[in-house]
Every structure is written in structure tokens, then in C-alpha cells.
Amino acid sequence: xxxxxITMSRKSISKKLRQxxxxxxxxxxxxxxxxxxxxxxxxxxxxxFNGGKCKEDNLMATCxxxxxQKGGRPLEHFRELISDKLNQLKLVANYEIAKxxxxxxxxxxxxxxxxxxxxxxxxxxxxxxxxxEKTECVRRYFMEKKLLNYWLVHHV
Numbered sequence: 001x002x003x004x005x006i007t008m009s010r011k012s013i014s015k016k017l018r019q020x021x022x023x024x025x026x027x028x029x030x031x032x033x034x035x036x037x038x039x040x041x042x043x044x045x046x047x048x049f050n051g052g053k054c055k056e057d058n059l060m061a062t063c064x065x066x067x068x069q070k071g072g073r074p075l076e077h078f079r080e081l082i083s084d085k086l087n088q089l090k091l092v093a094n095y096e097i098a099k100x101x102x103x104x105x106x107x108x109x110x111x112x113x114x115x116x117x118x119x120x121x122x123x124x125x126x127x128x129x130x131x132x133e134k135t136e137c138v139r140r141y142f143m144e145k146k147l148l149n150y151w152l153v154h155h156v
Contacts (some may be wrong), residue, residue, distance in 0.1 A: 019053035033114035
């Protein structure tokens with residue numbers, strides 16, 4: 001299949017669908033969670049060139065930088081690329097200098113995309129009773145405030 005036939009078979013995405021995709025994650029990038037501006041990209045989660053369809057369940061509103069970084073990569077390859085960013089930065093002299101002066105703090109963490117975080121939150125809230133829901137909200141508050149040890153000592 002040549003590049004021209006691939007380009008021609010790709011559907012354009014309507015303004016209505018673009019808006020719907022943007023609102024799906026509260027006008028945030030589906031990958032990094034940054035607020036989307038008026039000009040944003042729509043990404044094929046499963047890359048178009050790997051057989052991904054131009055259907056709503058395979059499309060994601062993204063910031064320009066995430067979409068350009070992901071390119072035609074599958075989702076897990078993109079996650080690996082993001083996970084390696086710290087190692088890439090260590091090759092830059094300015095990064096090391098800023099780190100020595102305490103301007104940068106390295107934090108190793110699992111890469112969880114915004115759409116995954118939102119979907120997990122929705123699943124948790126839909127499957128909990130009201131009492132469980134309140135308890136879960138309090139636990140999340142403590143986790144976000146880095147007080148998980150306090151939560152574990154007083155509630156487990």
C-alpha cells in the first residue's frame with residue numbers, strides 16, 4: 001500500500017466530534033492532563049498506520065506536544081518513551097547543573113495517562129456504595145496530600 005492510498009482513506013474529523021473528544025476528559029490532554037488550548041490535536045490511540053480506525057473509541061484529544069511525541073507509536077511504546085525522558089535529560093549539561101543547585105528534583109514514577117486515571121476513577125466511583133465512596137474520597141485526599149502513612153495507621 002503506498003502512502004497516497006493511506007492518506008486518501010483517512011477520514012477528516014468533524015468539528016462536532018473534535019469538540020466531543022475534547023470534552024470527554026474535561027478539556028484536558030488525554031495523555032498528560034494539561035488543559036487543551038483552542039488548537040489541539042486528535043490522536044489515533046491505536047495508530048492509523050497500524051490498522052487503527054478513525055472511530056470515536058480510537059480517538060483522543062491531545063495537546064500538540066504529546067501527539068507529536070507519540071507520533072505513530074502504539075500506546076505502550078509511547079509510555080516507554082515518556083518513562084525514558086529522565087534518562088534523556090541527564091545527557092544535557094544544564095540539567096545536571098540545575099540538579100546540583102537543587103532546582104530539579106528527580107521523581108521516578110509509573111506513567112499513568114490522564115484517560116487511564118479518569119477511567120479508573122469513574123470505575124471506582126460507580127462500583128462503590130455511598131459509605132465506601134466517602135471513605136475512598138477521604139483516602140484519596142490523604143494520598144494526594146502525601147499523608148498515606150497517617151491514613152494507614154488510623155484506618156486500617
